[in-house]
Amino acid sequence: MLPKLIFQEISRLWKLYSKPAIKPGVVRVIYQLLIRILSPLIALAIIVDAYKRNGGWRFIKQRFGFAYTKPNKNADKVLWIHCASIGEVNAAAPLIEQLLNNTPDQALLVSTNTPTGYQYLKSRFADGVLHVYCPLDYPYAIKRLLNSFAISELWVMETEIWPNLFKIASQQRIVIKILNARLSHKTLQAPSWLKNQYRQSLSRVSRILARSDEEREHFISIGADAKKIEVLGNLKYANRPENSATANKIGQPYIVLASSHDPEEAEISKIWIALQRPELLVIAPRHSKRAKQIARQLGEQQISSVFYSQILARSKPLPTKNQVLIIDRMGQLLSLFSQAKLVIMGGSFVAKGGHNILEPASFARAIITGPDMSDFIDETSQLLTDNGLIQCQDYAQLEQQLKALIDNETARNELGKNAQESLKKQTQILPNYLQALGLQ
Structure with a gap:
């Protein structure tokens, strides 16, 4: 959140006052200055975020570099894995499992930026993982974290580039690696001065393990050293969430709308109720705190709902x-996928980039998405190629596909099996990562 906020402000100021070119040193000075000037605004944003996401005081304190607890085992050598939120935790899960099973004496620290990321981590790995919230990109906060743990390596999942964190970690001889590396469209479209800052930060990274050849070229385009980049594939294909799924308490046939956003719940509920199906529609919103808001919205459409906690x-x-059943607790998606007749992936019928389709695919579920899967382009392309996914362009197409699939068990099973087999083809990804990281 912090780099994005700061860089947006630099961009605004630069458009107002700049000349055609800007020196990297000037950007660094402005960045450090704005960190301090915007401190009250940033503090307020963190407090609001803690309230909205049930982060509590630990979230606030640790984001500002306080209240860290040291590990009990092998504290002389700590491996730090940073995961921004749920998606990155999901990508790191296969590596975390290997570390817990094969190197039990290794002290493992996993950080997230969000309470939802922490809650998901806790639901997947109850024991053996020490969690902290990653400090904001203030030098003093980063130094407090690094002084609290004897960190030997920092593995950053996917796309987080923090200028001060990378600089200070490098100065303390901490090896920095970016795993399952990818870059967003916004990053690639960044102005030249911002790419200069990325280039400087990436120069401190020892290795970039990219998920595809395309991502390798993306990193090179913003200044990464091509010699440091190795293409190993998408780690999320190596994740086997079905191994940790538990039974749910629904006890009747249902379809699930997963990781939904406003107004997907109201629109899809309206479609489902109009179909007059005996199956239950289960809504698992991306942020469970929205459950009451969703219930109110459905009530305005005369649609009755019940909370899972009830x-x-x-x-x-x-x-x-x-x-309609609304899931108002975190950590329920895997159990929902394990027994659903069909999965509609949310965040794809609105401009959110979609969410992880590999999890329901691992359970051999029939999956339908909307048009915007821009955050999961590779995964979507792979499943579409293997006939393991249906992508709709709008709600009208979704309604047609629901009518076609819900009573066609053969078609649903074939779609789900194709999705699962598509994942199974990626057998070498995890061994390649383990070898590259010295874990095999």
């Missing part, structure tokens, strides 16, 4: 026909 507490009976 089912667990037995304060409400299981939903009946024309009712």
